[in-house]
Amino acid sequence: MSLLTPFNPNFGKVPQLFLDRQQIVDNYVQELCNSGQSINTPYQTTLIYGVRGSGKTSLLTDITNKIKDQSDWLVIDLINNDQIIDNLIDNLRIASSSNFKKVLKQINTLQVGNIGINLSDHEAAQITVLIELLKKLQKQNKKVLITIDEVASTPTLQNFAAIYQLLIRQELGIAIIMTGLPENISELQNNKVLTFLLRSNRIELSALKSSSIINAFQENFEKGQRQISSPIATQLTSLTKGYAYAFQLLGYLIWQQTEPNDIIDEKIIQQVKPEYQRQLNNNVYSLIYRSLSAKDREFIKAMANISSGQIKLADIAKQTQHASNYWSMYRKRLIDQQIIKNVTYGYVSFNLPLFQEFIKEQAELEKFDF
Structure with a gap:
């Protein structure tokens, strides 16, 4: 009999792996x-x-x-x-x-x-x-x-x-x-x-601790007779960005993609990543995006177009042709909503995993009038 997955991406239920809560x-x-x-x-x-x-x-x-x-x-x-x-x-x-x-x-x-x-x-x-x-x-x-x-x-x-x-x-x-x-x-x-x-x-409810996620991935995949190295567990953790739903979803997809005695490696990660992105988009990100104002959307689209990782506020101002102080209210609102975060003075980054990719895709779709 196959082992049941300990990961549960269903909304509302108390998950078996209830990290940091x-x-x-x-x-x-x-x-x-x-x-x-x-x-x-x-x-x-x-x-x-x-x-x-x-x-x-x-x-x-x-x-x-x-x-x-x-x-x-x-x-x-x-x-x-x-x-x-x-x-x-x-x-x-x-x-x-x-x-x-x-x-x-x-x-x-x-x-x-x-x-x-x-x-x-x-x-x-x-x-x-x-x-x-x-x-x-x-x-x-x-x-x-x-x-x-x-x-x-x-x-x-x-x-x-x-x-x-x-x-x-x-x-x-x-x-x-x-x-x-x-x-x-x-x-x-x-x-x-x-x-x-x-x-x-x-x-x-802020981001889960990276150490908690790494340990959970290693312990539970090993209990499920899947082999996982520390670097791969760290890579999976990076893909979640500490987002609770993403942790449950990615763990669930990896578990479903593998069998006992399988080795979880880069190939497995790439196999599940498209479905991971699709479910994040459909189940969460589309709802978040629809709730944003036009100016909020303009700001995060500018962020998505510039680079990955840390994004300079001066670059956002340059791309949008608005001074940085023009965006202060919208930036604060997006931070309060836990969508973006301050990294260091003058820099912000996306707070949710693969959200930048979602925004880029959304911006492309909006170019077409269906």
Whole structure:
């Protein structure tokens, strides 16, 4: 029977090889579980952010699975839609074995303090119900962790976050953990009503350590009876640039291309590289590219045309016929989105593997009007 691959490029699942993330999970779970009934910890409100494919959903899944094992915690997974508050109420009502239909019928208005939102009668009633449900759960020594994956700064979520702020001010046993792209988290935090999110615990999912990837490639290919040298493991690691999805994808493709007792060499790498590029393009890069503004695209196209490796900002200015300071805002935005990075003063480089090749191909396609 053939050995199963330990590499898993599927989105959202907790991979078997969860590099450089376990400490984050352990720290969060320990903080939350030792926070007392009123959840006295900076981790009460936590935002996880990173580029697509950095492992946000996998991290969230791993955290919530461990919190669900705690007898004094209730985990509620919510979707960012118009029914988000109603869905929270339904989950809390079921968990606390309560029926609040009579309360909803009786309440007409509620003074909830100045939280910067205009509440309808229905919203005021919702808050009252939430407070009563959370108080009942507190009496049962239960605390609530809300999770929301891939948030965006929609009016619905802004309203939900403002209501959540009110609930934590009541010292109720409620915590929240949200994931999102860097630009979406930033927009949510900078909303004038939700500045409390600027003080939240933020977890940035940056690149995996090269040493972790090299060791993972060597150990797991050898366990799978594939032979791999240190230079080849280093070459594979360089091809991932520390990008979590790329590590899983490249490992998976190499595994599928080989059999036990095979030697992983340069020939194998070249055989899988076209499929590696294709899946990166289709599964991630096309989505990233579509989300960029016209000026963002112009900047990275200029980068792609100049050279590989470190790219001089002065050369980008020369090619685009715009001074370097003209691009400051767009450069910062692309860095914040983890698409490019500062290498040294006056130089930038692409942060994602084979992204330069994708941009070159995209620029060629855009020359044609289909």
